[in-house]
Amino acid sequence: MKNLVSLFLCFLLAHLALAQIGDESNKIRSQADSIKELYYSSGGENLDYLASFMVYEANPDSLLKYGEIYLEKAQETAQEYHISSAYNMIGYAYKYKGNLSKALEYFFESLKYAQSSGSMKAQGRSYVTIADTYSASENRQNAVSYYRKSIEILEQESDSTALGSAIFNAGDEYLKMGKLDSALLYVERAQLIFQKVDFELGQAYCLGNLGMIFAEYGDKLTSEKRINQAIVILEKYEEYYPISSYLNYLSNIYLEKRDLQSALAYAQRSLDLASKYGLKDQISEANLLLSHIYEALNNSSKALEFYKKHIQYRDSVNNIQAVQEMANLRTDYEVSQKQAEVDLLESAATIASLRAKRQTLLLYGVLVMLILVALLAVGSFRRFRFEKETKKIIEEEKNRSEQLLLNILPEEIADELKVHGKVKAHRFNSVTVLFTDFKSFSSMAEEISPEKLVESIDYYFQEFDRITDKYGLEKIKTIGDSYMCAGGLPTESERNPFNVVQAAQEMMEFTKSPKPEGIVQFEMRIGIHTGPIVAGIVGVKKWQYDIWGDTVNIASRMESNSEEGKINISGKTYEIIKEEFDCEYRGSIEIKNRGIWDMYFLK
Known part of the structure; x- marks a missing residue:
């Protein structure tokens, strides 16, 4: 907030x-x-x-x-x-x-x-x-x-x-x-x-912040006065988004101070304003606050009701672009179908006109009639062939679109998106996350041409994609020279830590193997950790299947604390795979913002 x-x-x-x-x-x-x-x-x-x-x-x-x-x-x-x-x-x-x-x-x-x-x-x-x-x-x-x-x-x-x-x-x-x-x-x-x-608008934001400061001091009267002064100015400029944000902030402050009635009043006021002007982000935030407040008031039914509304508006914001694009595809298809109907009606009208002319111009002879019939037959045949080819093109484009969607999202997620128009976030209790990173990438990038650098990165990542598919892992994304994948989603698997470790071994072996001329020989380090995550789609314009949670951050720390040419795994992953893989204990190492963790090098 x-x-x-x-x-x-x-x-x-x-x-x-x-x-x-x-x-x-x-x-x-x-x-x-x-x-x-x-x-x-x-x-x-x-x-x-x-x-x-x-x-x-x-x-x-x-x-x-x-x-x-x-x-x-x-x-x-x-x-x-x-x-x-x-x-x-x-x-x-x-x-x-x-x-x-x-x-x-x-x-x-x-x-x-x-x-x-x-x-x-x-x-x-x-x-x-x-x-x-x-x-x-x-x-x-x-x-x-x-x-x-x-x-x-x-x-x-x-x-x-x-x-x-x-x-x-x-x-x-x-x-x-x-x-x-x-x-x-x-x-x-x-x-x-x-x-x-x-x-004046700068003064309004100052008044709003002063209101938040006095709320932190516990001065309720002065806080409300400053916030309300800010709101008067912001309403003049039709800046409803910050108004709703300030109200939500005050509600959150009073919720933390256990002044539940004040928190309830501000959250409800924010929700009313956001609903009036269609501010979906703030509607979602206000509904979440109201859910927490009613939960603190021991009103479980109300808490659940507002939480459902929070999820509904949050998902509508995340998926509105996807829904619009799918609606546009459907609209284009229906328009093409309607156009075909119009074309057929126009053809029928042309035929009727020709018949009428034929009856009035019979005196001009049978020869003219046969010529017209022949022309009509040729036109109909050409139209039939055109429609057949068009249908084939449409089918090919549909299959291509399906394949492109599957390249972006896992099949189960893509099916859910097509059926429901949105995707719910899913929690997985045990997922193994892998990060890679090339040594001295930034310095190399300054010394070689961009074309050669991109060609080299593509050469490595294509092989990593093949290894990921081989072991049934899900590629999450690439971030510069870093490659991220995970095992155990979107379908949970007890063997996912073993599969990820095997994939890491093959990636490391491939990196160390000789490279063709023109491909940069990188040194790489890998980090692996197992734990719970939340997965889902982010973005409304370019979909991306992504994962969140402390497990992701710790896996990234495992990679940054690894060494070139080595695979660093957390103590939690080691306890799962130790019976099948030989590891070397590194000791307990402090990770920034995450405390002390046991780490092992995979031999």
Whole structure:
């Protein structure tokens, strides 16, 4: 809940522009297109145009593509300010993709060139982006440190809105850390800045955060007053999503303090607002809060009722795109069928017209009639052949679509999606998760061509796919040079730890074997752990079958604590497979954020 507010402030500058021109997003998009046309008409050489229209680019893939072009051109001209800006854009692309470590790498490069350029504005911007990224990864200490550096820089500039935003974000980090006095000091300072520049929407977010701070202090009256002041402003701008979020936050605070009646009132108010404006995320969140509250009130039937609604709205958000795409396919099919009916009716009308003409023009002779009949026969035959070929094409495309779906999802999951239009998350009590990672991949990637690197990774992963299929494992995904698979899902199997270990052995043997010319010889380490997970589909645009749970995190730690050329397994997996596989005890090793674990190398 606390993480929601920092998301809102990432868009303060955009809101400022919108507040000045009203609801004119189409004009903004048109302005972006106009700048893009100016850039291309200049021969693609004007970096100011390129940087300007990239600000409006929401697609991370497009942002990454333009960012790389921007960086290349900026480096050619040796303009340090533009180089800093280009690194910043690429960092945002990786951040939007969820690759925070990669984003930080580019943001620090941006900072380096911003400092070389001497631009205080660019330096302040870089510090904010670094702080925002640490905040997203929940590294509170670093986030606060870089927010404070950005504040020191921005205090020397004239951009009060940027300064206020940085101060607000620092205060929000202190709130997340539980340092209420510092949080209060920073948010009140941001509020004063927004008041001076008459940035009403920024003031609303400050009031909302002040409400949360006073709620943490236990000052119910002041908390409600600040939240309600924020709501009045947010309603003016029709910002209903943050209103509902603030109400849910207050409900959660009072639930933790066991003030159940106050918690119930705020959650119900949030649900009413979210339902009125169709905010499905907030409807789901409010229903979950109401479920917890009624559970605390020992009202099991009400708790179950609201929990079911929470699941219903959560799944509807996750699967709405899938349902729409399937509906579009059905609509296209029905339209083609209706068009065939229309064509047949038109053919019948043509035949009737020909017959009428034949009766009136019999005097022109039998020869003309035979010619017309022959033409009609040829047309009908051609139509029959066309329809037959079309039906064959449709059937082939249907089979191809089915196969593509099975390449993305397990067969059982795909069947469930086709039947019900959505997929429920499933819990598995014993699944074995495997992670691989190539040694020195990042450094090699800088030394060899991208084409050779992709060809090499594909060569390895194709063989890993074959081994995964051989042992009945489920490939989950690849993340850069890391390959992730699991045994024991979507169909549970008691032998899944043994199958995963055998697959790991074959993968390691293949990696160590000689490679054809042109293929990079990588060294690899593997980590394996067994435990419970939750599996299901994430995303509404590009489906992905994924797994979650502490088991996944521990398996990843097993890989990072392994050594090149070795397979590292957890003590839990070892207890299952020790009768069939020879292992070497490594001792008890501390894993970051997971305590001390026994580890074994597979001999």
